[in-house]
Amino acid sequence: MACIRKRAPKATSAAVRRVMRENVGRETHPERKLRSLLFRSGLRFRKDYSPVPKERVTVDILFPRQGICIFVDGCFWHGCPLHFEVPKTHSSWWQEKIEDNRQRDARQTRLLRALGWSVIRVWEHEIKEDSISSKVREIKEVVQQMAPRDGRKRRGHR
Numbered sequence: 001m002a003c004i005r006k007r008a009p010k011a012t013s014a015a016v017r018r019v020m021r022e023n024v025g026r027e028t029h030p031e032r033k034l035r036s037l038l039f040r041s042g043l044r045f046r047k048d049y050s051p052v053p054k055e056r057v058t059v060d061i062l063f064p065r066q067g068i069c070i071f072v073d074g075c076f077w078h079g080c081p082l083h084f085e086v087p088k089t090h091s092s093w094w095q096e097k098i099e100d101n102r103q104r105d106a107r108q109t110r111l112l113r114a115l116g117w118s119v120i121r122v123w124e125h126e127i128k129e130d131s132i133s134s135k136v137r138e139i140k141e142v143v144q145q146m147a148p149r150d151g152r153k154r155r156g157h158r
């Protein structure tokens, strides 16, 4: 494990850069679309916001008053069990990198839940064209069911 990590500088190679570029574009687009549909459905939220700044946890879509954190996980970067395929070049480096990402996701989810937040993780593939509107409805229902909280979560919201 440790020796694989030492090979990380290969990330600067052209092949790795190409894979990174291809996959970054793939994941930001559905996330923006989800935000815009949630906004149009009347929901108001913060984006890219950390409810626990000390831990550097950036939540993609945050509902501070309802205590809900939503993450949109790209199928590539977050290692979707259905769609992640290890790139052919530098495959062991990639495998380790994506595994690190998955463990970080799990740690962040545990931390936020321990602090009393509800955490929803949405896969990029769940918000493709054919399924995004049902996901929006689902999220809206959850947000509406969670009564706005008083106290610390509300502070600084306005």
Ligand SMILES: [Zn+2]
Pocket: 075, 080, 081, 082, 083, 084, 123, 124, 125
């Ligand atoms: Zn997927």
